[in-house]
Amino acid sequence: MTGNAKPRAVEKPAGGKTRIQMENETRILGAALDIFSESGFHGATLDRIASQASMSKPNLLYYFRNKEEIHVALLTGLLDVWLAPLREIRPDGNPVDEIGSYIRRKLESSRSFPRESRLFANEILAGAPHIGDFLQTELRQLVEEKAAILQGWIDDGRMATCDPRHLLFAIWSTTQHYADFSVQVRHVLGLDPGDKSYYDEAANMLETLFLGQLISVN
């Protein structure tokens, strides 16, 4: 009989994947990232994703059970990338170096992975239906840990008194803004689509804002 053994995520106990399987799954995920990040979950259609992946829709559904499974696969794959810059903050460093390099890492992340950033933004805007648990557990714990480091610097008088968690929010929002709201940034600055020159100006701005003194006392 002509077998129809679909792989469907976890199929082989030993996780053995065919060459074709690996190739196609990455093709699909890449295409889905394009479509989801520019149209959101509901705005994206399986037909467009399949088309972007140069693949028929049923073929696509041979590798992923349904639309949501592709979306979840992208999101979960994203979380480690999202956390990576934050994890690197070290307690034994000094505020300027640690915060400065954290901001540079986050901004670089926006520049290099704008699709991922927009996917994440879409998910949060929609109420985080898929990663709510991640936010409440992993992210919250990591924030608590890193906020304690910042609080230590505050207690040592090396930083102004402020809620360190909100400082992290400020860093997230300012850096991710350049990926998520790039259309607005480009329109306001009068830049062409695809022109990412504003990232250097952004780096200067954020350094002045977070590491220097913006407003002169007088």
Next chain:
Amino acid sequence: MTGNAKPRAVEKPAGGKTRIQMENETRILGAALDIFSESGFHGATLDRIASQASMSKPNLLYYFRNKEEIHVALLTGLLDVWLAPLREIRPDGNPVDEIGSYIRRKLESSRSFPRESRLFANEILAGAPHIGDFLQTELRQLVEEKAAILQGWIDDGRMATCDPRHLLFAIWSTTQHYADFSVQVRHVLGLDPGDKSYYDEAANMLETLFLGQLISVN
């Protein structure tokens, strides 16, 4: 004959609207703001909007030609609200007062109009298909105007050297973050849904960040 004269946006030259017309249009727009802001354009359905407005779908379409017209009506009605805080920045003020009160106005706007903020965020994330022209003309011009004021303060040595347009971006992103990413903020802080207590902490943070010196020189 039973007349079927639909109003459909601009119908009476003198813009005369019935009491029922005005009531229902605001009911529809309110319901649509709920649905669009929490599900995005494609995630929202006319049935849900109609249901939220306690109205049948055909009745809803008696007042608005189609789904997009409701969306556009909301967006265009939004733009003045969005611009209002920025317009108030005065050249004859001082940096601390002007920027400080601008931040407070924007933050207050996020607290009071989170649905509007999310609607706007969704539109930008989707590539600003409906308000691209607004961004390139009205917003850009206003930013240019206000950036000139900030540049004046920089030239007078009352502010650090930085690109004033990117300073505005930073204010937009940090303040709007609390509306657009409220789910993330609440999950990370361990707050209940609907708890907006974090806005006061945010105000302190942003004041320290933008008006004070965050990192001590040592």
Next chain:
DNA sequence: AAGATATTTGACCAAACGGTAAAAATGATA
């Protein structure tokens, strides 16, 4: 109250969409 107009509703439709079934084609392997 009558007549005209404005509003509301129920029934319906075509297209788009997520997803399925089974056969056909391809690739791996002995």
Next chain:
DNA sequence: TATCATTTTTACCGTTTGGTCAAATATCTT
């Protein structure tokens, strides 16, 4: 090359969704 499992395609299905139509009802005006 024969065999079997994997991959791809064709044809299709049920549901959802944006939107229409004509009839019914309510409202307003005189």
